[in-house]
Amino acid sequence: MFRRIGQYFKDITETIKRERGKLQINSGPIGFKLKTQNFSSANDDIDIKDLQTLRQMFTPIDIQDKIPELVVKGESEYAHSLGVSSATIHFRVVLKRLTEHNLNISIKSCSCGFEEILGFKELEINRFLETKLKETDFVKDEMNELPLKETNEIDNFQLSIQEELFISHKANVNNCQMKTEVMVDDLETEFDQKQKAAFHFENSTGFNAFVESYSPTITVNCNHSLGCVMRFPIKRYKVSKIGYERDELKRALSFILKRYKNAGQLVIVGIYKNVPVDTAERLTFTKNGELFFYLKKGNRKRSILLDVLVVKTKEGRYHVGPIIRKA
Amino acid sequence: MSDVNMSLGYLMVTRTSENEYVGGIMVTDPYAIPVEFKYSEPIKPTGLQKILYGNSIEKYLLVDVIAKKLLQNIEEKPKFILIEDARLLDIQFKMPIIHISIPTKENEAAKEIKVREELSKESLESGYALVFNGTLTSDDIKWLERISDEIDILEPFHRLKEALSYVCSEE
Numbered sequence: 001m002f003r004r005i006g007q008y009f010k011d012i013t014e015t016i017k018r019e020r021g022k023l024q025i026n027s028g029p030i031g032f033k034l035k036t037q038n039f040s041s042a043n044d045d046i047d048i049k050d051l052q053t054l055r056q057m058f059t060p061i062d063i064q065d066k067i068p069e070l071v072v073k074g075e076s077e078y079a080h081s082l083g084v085s086s087a088t089i090h091f092r093v094v095l096k097r098l099t100e101h102n103l104n105i106s107i108k109s110c111s112c113g114f115e116e117i118l119g120f121k122e123l124e125i126n127r128f129l130e131t132k133l134k135e136t137d138f139v140k141d142e143m144n145e146l147p148l149k150e151t152n153e154i155d156n157f158q159l160s161i162q163e164e165l166f167i168s169h170k171a172n173v174n175n176c177q178m179k180t181e182v183m184v185d186d187l188e189t190e191f192d193q194k195q196k197a198a199f200h201f202e203n204s205t206g207f208n209a210f211v212e213s214y215s216p217t218i219t220v221n222c223n224h225s226l227g228c229v230m231r232f233p234i235k236r237y238k239v240s241k242i243g244y245e246r247d248e249l250k251r252a253l254s255f256i257l258k259r260y261k262n263a264g265q266l267v268i269v270g271i272y273k274n275v276p277v278d279t280a281e282r283l284t285f286t287k288n289g290e291l292f293f294y295l296k297k298g299n300r301k302r303s304i305l306l307d308v309l310v311v312k313t314k315e316g317r318y319h320v321g322p323i324i325r326k327a
Numbered sequence: 328m329s330d331v332n333m334s335l336g337y338l339m340v341t342r343t344s345e346n347e348y349v350g351g352i353m354v355t356d357p358y359a360i361p362v363e364f365k366y367s368e369p370i371k372p373t374g375l376q377k378i379l380y381g382n383s384i385e386k387y388l389l390v391d392v393i394a395k396k397l398l399q400n401i402e403e404k405p406k407f408i409l410i411e412d413a414r415l416l417d418i419q420f421k422m423p424i425i426h427i428s429i430p431t432k433e434n435e436a437a438k439e440i441k442v443r444e445e446l447s448k449e450s451l452e453s454g455y456a457l458v459f460n461g462t463l464t465s466d467d468i469k470w471l472e473r474i475s476d477e478i479d480i481l482e483p484f485h486r487l488k489e490a491l492s493y494v495c496s497e498e
Binding site: 214216218219220221222223224225226228229230231232233234235236237273274276295303305 | 353358359360361362363364365366367368370372375376379380387388392393396397400477478479482485486487489490493494
């Protein structure tokens with residue numbers, strides 16, 4: 001069946017060729033020509049027309065009226081009317097130039113001034129190259145027609161900046177402290193600080209050995225104070241009366257009786273040698289018969305040392321009598 | 328009667344309960360009357376000094392530091408220097424250093440004196456034993472015997488000890 005159908009179309013084609021019909025079918029694509037332009041207002045605003053305006057811009061065309069008559073040249077008994085019309089559809093597009101405004105563009109190049117005060121003295125700059133940027137105004141009428149300059153033109157533009165050469169220019173620099181503040185981001189964390197504190201030799205490369213001079217010699221200071229010794233009593237032994245004559249002891253006992261007018265019973269305590277009779281005070285006797293006495297304070301003169309006989313009354317009072325010995 | 332111009336020096340270095348060493352010298356006349364008294368400041372050796380000196384630190388303190396300093400500073404030059412502690416016999420001084428004791432007492436000092444054969448020994452009729460470093464003439468021995476007869480020759484040590492205790496308590 002398909003073969004027959006295919007044969008049928010093949011016959012039709014051959015018939016058409018044979019008849020040399022001049023059937024022309026315009027089957028080309030429908031072309032739309034659209035012109036666009038840049039629209040800009042003075043305020044760089046683009047006015048958008050409402051829908052009615054757009055409808056006017058795009059006017060529909062009635063195809064029925066404008067369809068050209070279909071002319072089929074040549075007929076065949078096998079030919080079928082195609083019933084298909086080919087027509088070229090044109091859309092009229094009217095684009096209005098809405099607004100055209102001059103656009104002034106002012107570009108200014110200003111040089112920035114930097115002042116830096118250095119802390120150096122008498123700084124002399126022999127060669128100082130100063131590049132001065134001048135103000136340049138660029139005015140462009142239409143943004144749409146802003147021409148692109150060629151590369152060489154751009155170079156010329158840059159060359160238009162003047163270069164001035166100053167030779168032997170002295171710069172007076174004030175004498176002041178140079179203050180430099182450096183802001184460094186501290187990345188050290190608390191953990192790092194603790195680590196450094198714990199291992200304080202971590203980053204040290206040298207060790208400073210502190211040697212302290214130490215002298216093992218021991219020194220001592222001396223003080224003197226005779227009064228310290230004077231605070232303690234001097235002791236005297238009781239000696240035997242064998243070494244003394246009877247008259248010597250009798251005179252010493254007579255001295256006691258005469259001086260103290262004591263006629264009562266006396267008990268001999270003992271005989272003591274070398275007692276400073278003029279400087280001694282606070283005489284004390286022990287049960288063993290030892291004599292203790294103190295020296296008077298502030299007494300610097302040499303004491304008179306005598307042997308003494310000590311007696312004791314019934315009342316418990318002691319009496320001292322010197323024993324004056326024969327030469 | 329003894330020569331009153333002659334004097335005796337009593338030298339003593341003691342160790343306090345606080346491990347401080349203090350020394351004193353008391354110069355007396357022949358009758359034990361004090362003429363001069365000098366004492367040292369209490370010294371407490373540091374730990375480092377104990378390590379450096381070792382066992383000899385005590386003798387060093389007693390002899391070389393305290394005793395010598397005291398002997399150099401006394402104004403009244405005694406005829407003899409009497410000591411109770413035999414370790415002070417190591418003092419090298421122009422005056423004789425005499426260790427005087429009662430021989431009946433066997434103490435550590437006596438044992439040490441036996442070892443030291445180079446020291447001279449003498450005894451008094453009053454019973455005192457003398458060990459001395461230096462030279463003692465017969466006259467010196469007689470003079471000491473006379474003194475020991477008239478006074479208690481060891482008694483000034485007691486006063487000296489009391490005086491040093493008093494000084495330390497005041498410091």
